[in-house]
Amino acid sequence: MSRINTNVSAIQTVHKLVTNQLDLNTRLERLSTGLRINRGRDDPAGLIASETLRSEMRGISQAIDNSQRTINVISTAEGALNEVSSLLLDLRSLINHAANQGAIGGEELQADQLQIDSILEAIDRIANTTQFGGEKLINGNFEYSVSGMVASSIAAARIFGARVPPNSAAGVVVEVVQSALTAQVAFNGSAIGSSNVTIELSGRKGIEVLSFAAGTGASSIVKAINANSLTTGVSATISGTGSTTAILINSQDYGADAFVSVKPIDGTFIVGTGSTSQDSGRDAGVLINGQTASVSGLVASLRSNGLDLQLHLTADRGTTLGSSEFQITGGGAIFQIGPTVNANGQVSIGIPSVATSNLGNPVVGYLNTIKSAGSNAVIAGNYQRAEEILEESISQVAVLRGRLGGLQRNQIETNMNSQRVALENVTAAESSIRDADFAVETAALTRAQVLLQSTTSVLGIANSMPQYALSLLQ
Numbered sequence: 001m002s003r004i005n006t007n008v009s010a011i012q013t014v015h016k017l018v019t020n021q022l023d024l025n026t027r028l029e030r031l032s033t034g035l036r037i038n039r040g041r042d043d044p045a046g047l048i049a050s051e052t053l054r055s056e057m058r059g060i061s062q063a064i065d066n067s068q069r070t071i072n073v074i075s076t077a078e079g080a081l082n083e084v085s086s087l088l089l090d091l092r093s094l095i096n097h098a099a100n101q102g103a104i105g106g107e108e109l110q111a112d113q114l115q116i117d118s119i120l121e122a123i124d125r126i127a128n129t130t131q132f133g134g135e136k137l138i139n140g141n142f143e144y145s146v147s148g149m150v151a152s153s154i155a156a157a158r159i160f161g162a163r164v165p166p167n168s169a170a171g172v173v174v175e176v177v178q179s180a181l182t183a184q185v186a187f188n189g190s191a192i193g194s195s196n197v198t199i200e201l202s203g204r205k206g207i208e209v210l211s212f213a214a215g216t217g218a219s220s221i222v223k224a225i226n227a228n229s230l231t232t233g234v235s236a237t238i239s240g241t242g243s244t245t246a247i248l249i250n251s252q253d254y255g256a257d258a259f260v261s262v263k264p265i266d267g268t269f270i271v272g273t274g275s276t277s278q279d280s281g282r283d284a285g286v287l288i289n290g291q292t293a294s295v296s297g298l299v300a301s302l303r304s305n306g307l308d309l310q311l312h313l314t315a316d317r318g319t320t321l322g323s324s325e326f327q328i329t330g331g332g333a334i335f336q337i338g339p340t341v342n343a344n345g346q347v348s349i350g351i352p353s354v355a356t357s358n359l360g361n362p363v364v365g366y367l368n369t370i371k372s373a374g375s376n377a378v379i380a381g382n383y384q385r386a387e388e389i390l391e392e393s394i395s396q397v398a399v400l401r402g403r404l405g406g407l408q409r410n411q412i413e414t415n416m417n418s419q420r421v422a423l424e425n426v427t428a429a430e431s432s433i434r435d436a437d438f439a440v441e442t443a444a445l446t447r448a449q450v451l452l453q454s455t456t457s458v459l460g461i462a463n464s465m466p467q468y469a470l471s472l473l474q
Contacts, residue, residue: 004469010462017455024448030436031445037434046433053430059339060423067416070335074408077137077351080130081401084138084354087119087126088394094119095370095390099383113379117371120356127355140353142333149326153317155362158396159350160403161308162328163343169330171289174311175323178285180298183251183260185277187270190245192216197267201225203251204258205233209265218247225249230384234260254318255283255297284318286311312361337415339422347411349403352396359393367393 029038037043037050097104098112130137144159147169154174164170198211208228212221218238225236229252239246251258258281262270270277286293286300289307293300298318301310317324331350338345352358360366367389369376376382376389 004466007462007466009465010459013455013459013462017452017459020448020451020455024445024452027441027445027448030441031438034436034438035434036436036441043433050430050434053426053433056339056426057423057430060419060426063337063339063345064416064419064423066335067337067412067419070337070412071408073132073137073333073335074404074412076132077130078401078404080126080138081354081397081404084123084126085394085397085401087123088390088397091116091119091370091390092387092394095378095383095386098378099387109379113372113377116378120368120371123359123367124355127353138351138354140355140358142331142349142351143353144331144350145329147327147329150324151314153314153324154311154326155314156312157309157326158311158352159309159328159332161303161347161349162332163306163348164328164330164332169327170307171325171327172307172309173287173289173323173325174300174313174317175287176284176313176318176321177287178282179321180254180284180295180313180315180318181282182254183258183279183281185249185260185262185270185279186239187221187247187249187262188245189247190218190242192221193268195267197269198265199269200261200263200265201228201232201234201249202259202261202263203233204253206231208232211266212269218245221247233258251281253281253297254315255281255295257281257296284313286313312363335412337412339419347407349407351404352400354397354400359396360389361392364388364392 026042030036037047040047094112094116098109101109104112127139128136130139135141144162144164146157146159149157162170192212192214194214196211196214197216198209201208201210208231210224210228212224222236222238225232225234229235233252234249235252236247236249239248249260249262251260259278261276261278263276264271264273266273281297283295284298284300286295288300288302288309288311291302291304293302293311295301298313298315299310300313302308332348333351334346334348336346356368356371357366360369365376365385365388368374370378370382370386370389372379376385378386
């Protein structure tokens with residue numbers, strides 16, 4: 001070709017030069033950043049997939065961090081509860097010591113009561129000062145709030161977990177489908193017969209042997225049985241008059257664990273000598289939101305995915321078929337441990353107050369009542385009732401510690417393990433899409449350098465080709 005106005009060869013070579021220069025720039029950029037995809041044009045589909053995976057990685061990483069912080073919160077609360085538990089055990093020792101009335105004097109009893117008061121103050125101080133990140137943990141700050149709960153139906157409620165919809169409330173329907181019963185045996189008659197009678201009376205708390213002279217009236221028999229209620233757990237009442245008079249001997253507690261046993265040792269009382277008249281109570285049958293609850297006497301418990309609670313029914317509610325309902329309006333400690341913000345990525349737990357005014361229950365009483373001025377003060381001789389309150393308090397703290405420990409071990413720690421595995425796999429997937437393969441890119445860089453150099457040389461030749469046309473003018 002001998003054209004001089006248009007150098008087609010040079011144009012083609014410039015095109016290849018630009019292409020090779022861009023390819024070299026791409027290889028240099030990938031090797032300098034370590035990324036195969038630096039902008040959308042590098043791989044549009046790959047960029048979309050990579051950004052989606054990156055979003056998942058951020059969510060998973062934060063879920064792991066949240067889980068670790070949750071463990072820190074639980075550990076702080078559990079440490080405080082451990083100290084409360086230790087103080088309650090000290091109280092147990094002091095109450096037992098104070099009950100040894102025959103071996104201690106008034107001054108020692110006052111000293112025991114003084115120590116009890118001091119321990120109760122320490123428990124309240126721990127409850128009011130334990131905090132994490134400025135949030136109080138065991139003073140009731142993380143209790144669930146309820147509305148519509150009728151005291152005549154539900155004496156007390158402990159809610160350990162509930163799934164409450166945002167800006168709404170979770171309804172709880174408590175239906176009694178089987179009434180609770182006390183154990184009961186009956187003596188028909190207004191007095192003992194013509195012979196003396198000795199009976200062995202047994203209940204949940206213990207056994208007593210009672211003797212009655214011939215002709216002892218019903219009122220005297222009832223009085224003698226009730227005088228020993230603290231040691232037997234059994235009480236008696238008179239039913240009817242005249243020929244229909246009967247002595248009803250009942251367990252003081254409701255439920256299958258309660259029983260009454262009357263065994264005549266001498267004479268006849270309900271049954272003859274050598275026989276035993278015995279009866280057991282019956283637990284209430286309770287449905288909570290249609291699910292069968294675990295019931296002991298009048299205490300109903302339910303643990304499901306969306307609801308975890310314990311209810312103390314009143315005697316009126318537990319012995320009468322029917323239903324009651326209330327609303328859980330909020331509260332609880334909510335922990336976001338999943339990569340996505342929704343109900344499946346959250347766990348919640350109610351942490352009730354461990355202040356002395358909240359430890360115990362309406363049946364036996366509350367821990368603050370064993371103070372010097374309280375209705376169950378040890379110095380006033382309320383040793384047995386004080387111990388019953390203390391046993392309930394120890395149980396409540398132990399249950400709370402167990403639930404916190406279960407949450408940490410079975411949900412938080414296992415969640416961290418699974419999220420770490422997920423993070424490994426998602427990171428590997430994202431890396432395979434976005435990260436540069438240095439072996440491939442180094443080989444491509446060498447190729448691009450060679451091509452650029454050769455194209456540059458060829459361009460010089462192409463530019464000189466029109467000069468050959470001058471030879472035609474010679």
